[in-house]
Amino acid sequence: MSTHRHANVHLFYRDEYVYDALEEGLRHTFDVERPRRVRNALVGAGLVSSADFVAAPAVSDAQLALVHTSDYIAAIKHPQTLARYLLLDPAHPWDHRLLESLLYASGGTIAAARMALAEHTIAVNFGGGFHHAQADKAEGFCAIADVAIAVRQLRGDGELERVLIVDLDYHHGNGNALIFAGDENVFTYSLHNAPWCFLEKRNNADVMLPARADDTEYLGALRDTLPPVLQRFRPDLAVYLAGADPFVEDTLGDARVSEQGMLERDRFVTGLLHERGIPMAVVMAGGYGPSSWKIYRNYFGWLLSAGAGGGA
Ligand SMILES: [Zn+2]
Structure with missing residues (x-):
C-alpha cells in the first residue's frame, strides 16, 4: 500500500463554517469551533498545510431548490425563523x-462529492452531514439537506447514477431516507439508536443498535450489515457521514464506543469502499461535547498518513 496517500485526499474547509455566536448554554453541546479545531490539529501535527484546504463556494439558491421547496428556502433566509427551526x-x-455557515458547509459537501467522483479518490468536507433535513422542513439541528443536494447536483451534471449513503451518525438519517424514498439508485444505509421514520424500499437498510452499545456490539453490527450492502449494490460514489456521536464521551448520545473503536469504525468503512474501488466523500455530521473533534482528528489524520490504502 502507498505511504503517500495524502496526496490523493482532498480537504474542504473555510472559516465561514465556524459561526461562533451561539448562546453559552449551547456552546457546551455544539462545539462550533470543531472544524477549525480539527484542521489546526492536523496542520499542527505536520500532516497537512493550511494551504492544502480548499474553500468551496456556498450552495446556491438553484442548488437548494434541487431538494428544498421554494417556501422553505424563503423561510430559512429569515434568521429568526432559521434559529427557531434549529x-x-x-x-x-x-x-x-x-445561514451563511450552513450554506458554506453544504457547498463543501457538493465540492467534496464532485472531487471524489472526478478524481476517483477520497474527499473530506470539514462540516455538513445534516441528515435530518427534508424538502420542506428542518429537524434535529439540520436545516439544509447537503448530502441530498450534492447527489442531485452531480446527477444533474450527468456524472453520477448510483450512490450509497453510509450514515454512521448515532441518529437515523431520516432526511436523506425520505428524500430518496422513491429512488432505488440511492441506497440509504443508517446504523442508529432509534428509528425516525419507516421506509418500504429495497435499497434502504436501517440497522438498530442495542442501547448503550460498546465497541464489540457496535463494530459487530457494522461488520455484519454493511458488507452485504456492497455485495448487492454497486455505487459510483459513496458518501460517508462519519458522525462522532456514538463516541462514549459524546454529551448527547448514550453509546459507549471508545476512541479506538471509533477509529476502527472509520478505517473499516474506508477500507471496505477502497478495496471495491468506490470513491468516497466524507462529511462530519453529528458529534457533541468538547471531545468530539478528536474523533475526526484521528480519522482524518489516519487518512492523511500511511493508512488510507485501506489495509493498514
Ligand atoms: Zn447524530
Whole structure:
C-alpha cells in the first residue's frame, strides 16, 4: 500500500463554517469551533498545510431548490425563523451568518462529492452531514439537506447514477431516507439508536443498535450489515457521514464506543469502499461535547498518513 496517500485526499474547509455566536448554554453541546479545531490539529501535527484546504463556494439558491421547496428556502433566509427551526434561543439576535455557515458547509459537501467522483479518490468536507433535513422542513439541528443536494447536483451534471449513503451518525438519517424514498439508485444505509421514520424500499437498510452499545456490539453490527450492502449494490460514489456521536464521551448520545473503536469504525468503512474501488466523500455530521473533534482528528489524520490504502 502507498505511504503517500495524502496526496490523493482532498480537504474542504473555510472559516465561514465556524459561526461562533451561539448562546453559552449551547456552546457546551455544539462545539462550533470543531472544524477549525480539527484542521489546526492536523496542520499542527505536520500532516497537512493550511494551504492544502480548499474553500468551496456556498450552495446556491438553484442548488437548494434541487431538494428544498421554494417556501422553505424563503423561510430559512429569515434568521429568526432559521434559529427557531434549529431549536436555537429565539431571544438571541441572530443574523445572516447563521445561514451563511450552513450554506458554506453544504457547498463543501457538493465540492467534496464532485472531487471524489472526478478524481476517483477520497474527499473530506470539514462540516455538513445534516441528515435530518427534508424538502420542506428542518429537524434535529439540520436545516439544509447537503448530502441530498450534492447527489442531485452531480446527477444533474450527468456524472453520477448510483450512490450509497453510509450514515454512521448515532441518529437515523431520516432526511436523506425520505428524500430518496422513491429512488432505488440511492441506497440509504443508517446504523442508529432509534428509528425516525419507516421506509418500504429495497435499497434502504436501517440497522438498530442495542442501547448503550460498546465497541464489540457496535463494530459487530457494522461488520455484519454493511458488507452485504456492497455485495448487492454497486455505487459510483459513496458518501460517508462519519458522525462522532456514538463516541462514549459524546454529551448527547448514550453509546459507549471508545476512541479506538471509533477509529476502527472509520478505517473499516474506508477500507471496505477502497478495496471495491468506490470513491468516497466524507462529511462530519453529528458529534457533541468538547471531545468530539478528536474523533475526526484521528480519522482524518489516519487518512492523511500511511493508512488510507485501506489495509493498514
Ligand atoms: Zn447524530
